[in-house]
Amino acid sequence: MRPLFRFNGGIHPPQHKSESAGQGIVPGPLPKRLVLPLHQHIGAPAKAIVKPGDRVLKGQMIGQPQGPISAAVHAPTSGTIHAVGLHALPHPSGLQDLCIELWPDQEDRWIDRQPIEYREKDPTRVLDHLRSAGVVGLGGAVFPSAVKLNPGPPGRVPTLIINGAECEPWITCDDALMRERSGEIVEGILIMRHLLDAQEILIGIEDNKPEAAAAMRRAAAASPFPMEVVVVPTVYPTGGAKQLTQILTGKEAPSSGRSSDIGVACFNVATAYTVHRAVNHGEPVLSRVVTVTGNVRQARNFDALIGTLLPDLVALAQPKDDTDGFIMGGPLMGHRLPALDVPVVKAMNCLIATSPALFKPAPRPMPCIRCGRCAAACPVKLQPQDLHWFAKASNFGKAQEYALFDCIECGCCSYVCPSHIPLVQYFRHAKGEIWAREREKKAADTARERHTFREDRLEREKKERAERLAQKAAAATAQAAGDGAAAQSKEDALRAAIERAKAKKAEIVPRNTENLPPSTLSEIEKIEARRAQLREAAATKSLDQKED
Amino acid sequence: MSSPYITQPTSVNALMLRVLGALVPAIGAYVYFFGPAILVSLLLASVTALLCEAAMLKVRHYAADAFLVDGSAIVTAWLLALSMPPLAPWWLVVVGTAFAIVVAKHLYGGLGSNLFNPAMVGYAVMIVSFPVPMTHWAAPETLAAAHLSFAQDLRYMFAGVLPDHLKLDAVTMATPLDTLRTQLKLSHTLSEIRRLPIFGTLGGIGSQTVALMYLLGGLYLLFQRVITWHIPVAMAGALALVAGTLHGIDADHYASPGFELFTGGAMIGAFFIATDPVTAPTTPKGKLWFGAGIGVLTYCIRTFGGYPDGVAFGVLLMNMTVPLLDAYTQPRVFGHAEKETTRGKPQ
Numbered sequence: 082m083r084p085l086f087r088f089n090g091g092i093h094p095p096q097h098k099s100e101s102a103g104q105g106i107v108p109g110p111l112p113k114r115l116v117l118p119l120h121q122h123i124g125a126p127a128k129a130i131v132k133p134g135d136r137v138l139k140g141q142m143i144g145q146p147q148g149p150i151s152a153a154v155h156a157p158t159s160g161t162i163h164a165v166g167l168h169a170l171p172h173p174s175g176l177q178d179l180c181i182e183l184w185p186d187q188e189d190r191w192i193d194r195q196p197i198e199y200r201e202k203d204p205t206r207v208l209d210h211l212r213s214a215g216v217v218g219l220g221g222a223v224f225p226s227a228v229k230l231n232p233g234p235p236g237r238v239p240t241l242i243i244n245g246a247e248c249e250p251w252i253t254c255d256d257a258l259m260r261e262r263s264g265e266i267v268e269g270i271l272i273m274r275h276l277l278d279a280q281e282i283l284i285g286i287e288d289n290k291p292e293a294a295a296a297m298r299r300a301a302a303a304s305p306f307p308m309e310v311v312v313v314p315t316v317y318p319t320g321g322a323k324q325l326t327q328i329l330t331g332k333e334a335p336s337s338g339r340s341s342d343i344g345v346a347c348f349n350v351a352t353a354y355t356v357h358r359a360v361n362h363g364e365p366v367l368s369r370v371v372t373v374t375g376n377v378r379q380a381r382n383f384d385a386l387i388g389t390l391l392p393d394l395v396a397l398a399q400p401k402d403d404t405d406g407f408i409m410g411g412p413l414m415g416h417r418l419p420a421l422d423v424p425v426v427k428a429m430n431c432l433i434a435t436s437p438a439l440f441k442p443a444p445r446p447m448p449c450i451r452c453g454r455c456a457a458a459c460p461v462k463l464q465p466q467d468l469h470w471f472a473k474a475s476n477f478g479k480a481q482e483y484a485l486f487d488c489i490e491c492g493c494c495s496y497v498c499p500s501h502i503p504l505v506q507y508f509r510h511a512k513g514e515i516w517a518r519e520r521e522k523k524a525a526d527t528a529r530e531r532h533t534f535r536e537d538r539l540e541r542e543k544k545e546r547a548e549r550l551a552q553k554a555a556a557a558t559a560q561a562a563g564d565g566a567a568a569q570s571k572e573d574a575l576r577a578a579i580e581r582a583k584a585k586k587a588e589i590v591p592r593n594t595e596n597l598p599p600s601t602l603s604e605i606e607k608i609e610a611r612r613a614q615l616r617e618a619a620a621t622k623s624l625d626q627k628e629d
Numbered sequence: 630m631s632s633p634y635i636t637q638p639t640s641v642n643a644l645m646l647r648v649l650g651a652l653v654p655a656i657g658a659y660v661y662f663f664g665p666a667i668l669v670s671l672l673l674a675s676v677t678a679l680l681c682e683a684a685m686l687k688v689r690h691y692a693a694d695a696f697l698v699d700g701s702a703i704v705t706a707w708l709l710a711l712s713m714p715p716l717a718p719w720w721l722v723v724v725g726t727a728f729a730i731v732v733a734k735h736l737y738g739g740l741g742s743n744l745f746n747p748a749m750v751g752y753a754v755m756i757v758s759f760p761v762p763m764t765h766w767a768a769p770e771t772l773a774a775a776h777l778s779f780a781q782d783l784r785y786m787f788a789g790v791l792p793d794h795l796k797l798d799a800v801t802m803a804t805p806l807d808t809l810r811t812q813l814k815l816s817h818t819l820s821e822i823r824r825l826p827i828f829g830t831l832g833g834i835g836s837q838t839v840a841l842m843y844l845l846g847g848l849y850l851l852f853q854r855v856i857t858w859h860i861p862v863a864m865a866g867a868l869a870l871v872a873g874t875l876h877g878i879d880a881d882h883y884a885s886p887g888f889e890l891f892t893g894g895a896m897i898g899a900f901f902i903a904t905d906p907v908t909a910p911t912t913p914k915g916k917l918w919f920g921a922g923i924g925v926l927t928y929c930i931r932t933f934g935g936y937p938d939g940v941a942f943g944v945l946l947m948n949m950t951v952p953l954l955d956a957y958t959q960p961r962v963f964g965h966a967e968k969e970t971t972r973g974k975p976q
């Protein structure tokens with residue numbers, strides 16, 4: 082047995098997994114309309130490369146990745162592009178963003194799929210392939226996998242962790258995937274291992290998913306590279322990448338850094354699956370497993386096409402009559418959807434239909450009684466009761482000092498608080514406030530910088546013009562005067578000019594040369610002397626020049 | 630509303646109810662050994678606390694419904710009533726409780742904001758202002774020279790009148806801690822003193838059983854996770870350690886650790902008073918320092934000071950250190966080095 086480690090606190094909310102688990106993955110609908118957001122991942126949005134009227138095939142790229150951190154978007158089925166325009170996204174604010182609307186022709190015709198032989202290819206080719214296959218982290222972070230799989234210097238990431246913890250209540254999409262497609266997940270893991278050149282593979286699964294763990298064990302046993310399925314205790318938020326890493330390795334990813342800093346890369350099981358489909362079958366990410374559960378008659382895991390509008394999807398699960406809304410994600414970290422007319426996106430792992438009976442409104446908050454339960458439950462070992470105090474008092478400096486930005490918004494603190502204080506809301510608000518202030522400050526700084534820059538430019542241009550004139554003038558003087566005497570007087574003039582210039586410079590120009598070594602200082606003196614000479618010469622000759 | 634959308638089915642109310650429940654065994658023992666008068670004190674204190682609470686909530690424009698039933702005022706009332714002598718005159722209980730709720734709790738900001746433990750403020754003010762009635766402890770019924778009926782108890786508490794043939798001395802006696810102190814002053818050795826009828830195996834007759842019941846209730850609170858182990862263990866441990874050391878040096882003049890733990894307010898202090906979350910530190914290390922501080926102070930005040938017990942003043946003194954303790958005992962945040970001045974930065 083591998084020794085397991087613990088993170089601080091955590092909670093044991095009612096699981097509600099049985100509603101949807103073990104029912105098998107059901108194909109989602111092939112609807113009349115698909116809405117495909119161009120920005121479903123972290124990084125730059127993809128650029129639309131189709132226009133209305135274009136006919137596309139299933140798997141055809143319709144959004145091209147832009148910049149180093151980005152991912153492609155594909156047509157999940159064949160059909161006609163109907164529009165490229167704004168559509169609401171499944172975002173808590175009901176935000177609109179650029180989407181491609183596709184009208185399927187119901188024929189579901191594939192493009193020519195091109196698998197690649199990853200062992201023989203240069204890793205950068207494989208990464209490019211993943212990038213154009215739209216592979217992103219499907220655990221919720223939707224970070225482009227090609228970026229994370231870039232190995233860097235050899236041996237940098239010896240440990241590959243595959244996250245099958247799925248710790249939030251209600252969600253069973255990874256469970257279903259592991260039960261049914263463990264072999265393909267393992268194929269994907271092998272590709273990831275190859276790219277990272279990892280030496281150790283750990284697959285973490287919570288002990289509330291014995292079937293999934295057994296399936297993964299069987300598949301892992303058949304793998305040519307050893308990989309260990311580690312069953313971990315069921316504690317929320319074990320599925321957090323940093324938490325799972327700590328449980329399996331005892332290592333803490335540094336607050337300001339990444340997991341790779343401690344030699345670990347962590348990927349979700351569903352991501353491994355899509356890596357396999359992309360590389361070994363040439364199939365980009367066109368669908369994902371979405372749990373639809375909660376206040377429904379038939380909670381299921383659907384293999385839903387990206388872009389499926391939610392009304393089309395949830396209808397299959399038959400929401401009950403008293404359904405009053407939907408949560409995307411789990412009840413602890415998810416968010417309520419302001420409207421249902423939004424598409425399935427790569428980040429969507431779960432939809433929970435809510436009813437007043439199933440999700441009772443939180444009781445009225447009472448004052449904090451400093452009971453410390455929140456701190457005891459916090460996996461990051463923060464002091465939520467202090468942060469709450471600082472956030473409430475808008476004492477953002479103090480909140481940052483108490484590591485507000487290390488808060489992963491897991492919700493453990495709010496969950497356990499006997500006073501029912503919406504702590505996480507306070508923290509989100511405080512972070513937002515701080516960001517807003519930073520942005521304001523940055524904007525002000527940029528404006529100031531721009532202003533200074535312009536002043537500098539004007540000054541420089543003036544100087545340059547003066548220098549040119551001075552050169553001409555000097556040449557003229559040299560010609561006019563006799564050799565020796567002229568040289569002598571020139572030197573005198575130069576020295577005098579230097580003195581004057583120095584005095585003037587010291588008067589008006591703020592200097593940042595105080596802390597430089599003497600050699601540099603003397604060099605600067607010389608340069609300035611030269612400049613002063615030219616300026617001096619120019620001054621005499623260019624009095625009639627217009628100011629700009 | 631943003632996430633989380635679920636919360637644990639717990640409330641301040643539920644916590645306070647458990648604290649009250651955990652006090653019940655001790656109250657039972659109290660009634661058994663000292664008569665039912667304590668029930669009257671408890672009732673008086675509760676009614677006073679609720680009235681004061683309601684008045685203060687109204688003055689401060691708080692929603693009376695939620696706060697009045699949060700149970701915190703009753704907990705304060707009970708802890709205060711249990712710290713006062715049974716047979717305390719009614720006004721002593723009422724004034725003490727009123728002071729605790731109005732001044733120590735609400736004038737300091739109400740639930741969650743008060744710096745000092747309200748019950749202990751009430752107790753301290755009473756013992757400073759009215760030292761005589763505060764030290765008239767009812768004698769355990771087995772030891773009392775005379776026996777009061779419940780009606781006579783009530784008459785004494787409300788009218789200050791004892792049955793004609795009785796003097797106060799017949800129904801009250803010095804507490805074990807007081808006895809110990811006076812007898813030591815009279816140059817008796819500890820082993821002689823402990824042979825007095827008032828003492829049992831652990832502490833005083835009667836009061837030692839009550840202390841055991843506090844321990845039992847405290848363990849229940851621990852088990853129910855209403856409190857954590859840090860403060861009780863640190864306080865009892867520090868008290869026992871200091872007592873043990875001095876007892877080891879001079880067993881004739883310094884009482885044993887067991888005696889110190891099971892007399893006076895040590896047990897109720899360790900499990901019920903010092904653990905009041907509002908006035909205790911929140912960090913584990915802070916709680917340890919806090920508890921240990923109370924333990925040491927309790928011992929010093931008992932042994933070298935002028936007051937009958939040291940728990941109340943120990944708690945109040947340590948209350949003052951709480952902001953400091955919290956600030957200096959912050960646990961290391963996940964992914965941070967042990968010592969770091971600036972922690973999180975906006976990404």
Ligand code: SF4
Nearest residue numbers: 449450452453455498
């Ligand atoms: S759990 Fe709630 S009441 Fe307890 S300390 Fe934290 S914020 Fe305060």
Ligand code: SF4
Nearest residue numbers: 459488489491492494
């Ligand atoms: S939401 Fe933040 S403060 Fe609360 S428990 Fe999670 S990490 Fe800690």
